[in-house]
Structure formats: C-alpha cells, structure tokens
Amino acid sequence: xTLLEVKGLVAGYGSGPDILRGIDLTLEAGQIQCIxxxxxxGKSTLLKVICGILKPRDGEVIFExxxxxxxxxxxxxxxxxxxxxxxxxxxxxxxxxxxxxxGGYALKNARxxxxxxxxIYRQFPTLKQKRWQAANQLSGGQQQMLAMGRAMVLxxxxxxxxxxxxxxxxxxxxxxxxIVRQFKENGITVLMVEQNAxxxxxxxxxxxxxxxxxxxxxxxxxxxxxxxxxxxxxxxxRRVQEGI
Numbered sequence: 001x002t003l004l005e006v007k008g009l010v011a012g013y014g015s016g017p018d019i020l021r022g023i024d025l026t027l028e029a030g031q032i033q034c035i036x037x038x039x040x041x042g043k044s045t046l047l048k049v050i051c052g053i054l055k056p057r058d059g060e061v062i063f064e065x066x067x068x069x070x071x072x073x074x075x076x077x078x079x080x081x082x083x084x085x086x087x088x089x090x091x092x093x094x095x096x097x098x099x100x101x102x103g104g105y106a107l108k109n110a111r112x113x114x115x116x117x118x119x120i121y122r123q124f125p126t127l128k129q130k131r132w133q134a135a136n137q138l139s140g141g142q143q144q145m146l147a148m149g150r151a152m153v154l155x156x157x158x159x160x161x162x163x164x165x166x167x168x169x170x171x172x173x174x175x176x177x178x179i180v181r182q183f184k185e186n187g188i189t190v191l192m193v194e195q196n197a198x199x200x201x202x203x204x205x206x207x208x209x210x211x212x213x214x215x216x217x218x219x220x221x222x223x224x225x226x227x228x229x230x231x232x233x234x235x236x237x238r239r240v241q242e243g244i
Contacts, residue, residue: 003029003189004050004081004158009059011042011049018057019045021213027158032180032190034204034221036197036234041210043193044086047160050191051083052076063158077106080157086166088147092136096127096146099135103150113153120149123182141172148179152186159183161192165199177203197235201225209234 006025012018019042027033035043048054050061052073061069068076073083091099100120104113121128126142127149135146144164151159164180165173173196180203183190194200201207207224209216217230224230 001029003027003064004191005060005062006046006050007060007062009046009049009056009061011045011054011056011059013054019213020049020056020059022059023210023213024215025208025218027189027191028206029157029189030184030187031206032184032192032204033206033208034197034200035191035193035208035210036200036224037210037216038234040212042213043210044162046210047083047162047191047193050076051081051160053083074106077154077156081160082151082154082156082158083160084147084151084162084164086162088143090135090143090147090150093134095132095134096138097131099146100127100150100153103153106154116153116155120152123152124149124179139172141168141175144168144172144176145179148176148183152183152188155186156188158189158191161190161194163193163195165194165196173199198225 004027006023009020009023010018011020023046037043045054049056052071056069060067063079063081068079091102100117101113104116107113124145127146130138130142135143138146164176168176177199180190192200201221201224204221207221208218209224209230217224
C-alpha cells in the first residue's frame with residue numbers, strides 16, 4: 001500500500017535557486033527507503049519539505065491519499081510523520097527520561113506515554129541505564145539512540161531520518177542501523193537520507209538516487225548496490241557526503 005507520494009516537488013531557500021527540481025517519490029507502507037546522492041543533491045531538503053519545515057515552490061506531498069503540502073510541522077507530526085534531523089534536536093539539559101516524556105507530549109495520555117517509554121527502555125537498555133543523565137552528557141551514539149527512541153515513543157506511521165550514522169564510530173553505526181531495522185519490525189515505515197550509501201542500502205528495501213535536485217535512479221536497494229553505473233558514480237571509494 002502506498003503511504004506517501006511526492007509529485008513534481010520544487011523547493012529552495014529564500015530567494016535562492018531551486019534545490020529540488022521536480023522530485024518524485026513513492027513510499028510503500030512497511031518499507032525502508034534510503035535516499036543517496038552527492039553533496040548538494042537536495043536529500044535533506046526533501047525531508048524538510050515532507051515534514052513541513054520548508055514549503056515547496058511547486059509540487060505536492062500526499063500522505064494516505066491526502067495532501068499535506070501546506071501543513072505546519074506540528075500538523076504533519078499529528079498525522080503520523082516524525083522527523084529526526086541531523087542535529088537530533090534534543091533538550092540538552094534535560095535527562096534522558098525527560099526527553100522521552102517530551103517525545104510523548106503530543107499523545108496527551110500520560111499512561112500511554114509511560115507504557116511506551118517502558119518499552120523503549122526494554123529495547124534499549126543503555127537508555128534505561130542513562131535515564132537520569134542529561135542529554136548533553138551522552139556520547140554521540142547515545143544521543144542518536146535517544147533521538148530515535150523519542151521518535152518511537154510517538155509510534156508514528158513514518159519516520160524521516162536525516163543522516164542517522166553521521167559522525168559515529170563504525171561499531172555504533174551498526175547499532176544505529178539495527179534500530180532502523182527495529183522501526184520496521186515495529187510496523188513503522190522509514191525514509192532515510194544516508195551519507196554511508198553502502199550501509200544505508202544494505203538495510204533498505206528500496207533506494208532513491210538524487211543528483212542536482214532530480215531523480216537519477218530508483219529501484220530495489222540490492223539492484224542499486226549491484227548496478228555498475230551507480231557504483232562508479234555514487235558508491236565508489238569516495239564516500240557519499242552529506243547533502244543539503
């Protein structure tokens with residue numbers, strides 16, 4: 001079942017040039033889709049438009065058959081789309097537990113929030129161990145885990161992940177992608193931008209390649225990994241860098 005559609009999306013910042021130049025995207029329910037591409041391709045810009053942070057100049061975003069193109073970020077969140085940005089957007093001086101409770105603020109149900117946080121602690125024992133510690137005292141990997149755990153408290157239909165492995169040590173990266181897999185196991189659809197193209201596609205069902213604000217290629221993730229043209233242009237020895 002198609003959960004999200006992006007049609008002919010054109011977007012940019014202020015009076016600057018178009019960053020997205022007619023992007024199309026289809027996201028199926030239960031899918032992990034990974035967006036790759038070089039620096040400046042418009043990958044992160046696409047996520048910002050979907051979640052309502054940036055308004056498009058043209059095109060449409062459709063969620064469950066309904067246009068959400070002009071909705072505010074809080075309205076998009078209430079629809080069931082949760083955005084985890086690069087900078088993680090944690091409350092730095094609040095504890096791990098407080099950050100998780102803030103994640104459940106939109107639920108308006110304290111009992112349900114406590115139940116979901118208990119489940120997060122079960123899945124991520126590290127967060128339980130650190131629950132009284134301030135978020136700014138956590139390691140980078142622990143902060144990313146907290147940001148993703150906070151998204152899980154909301155039990156959204158779609159999670160948008162912007163560079164979840166950026167700046168993390170290899171062993172931590174493996175753990176972060178296991179969390180991505182847990183999203184899917186919990187029935188949450190995932191759309192992620194990932195600078196580690198190989199790793200992102202290995203964990204994904206579907207891949208989308210962007211370049212200069214346009215679709216270059218999309219298809220099953222394993223097909224993209226095996227395509228010699230894509231390997232040469234985007235999966236070579238040079239790691240794909242973080243996009244706009």
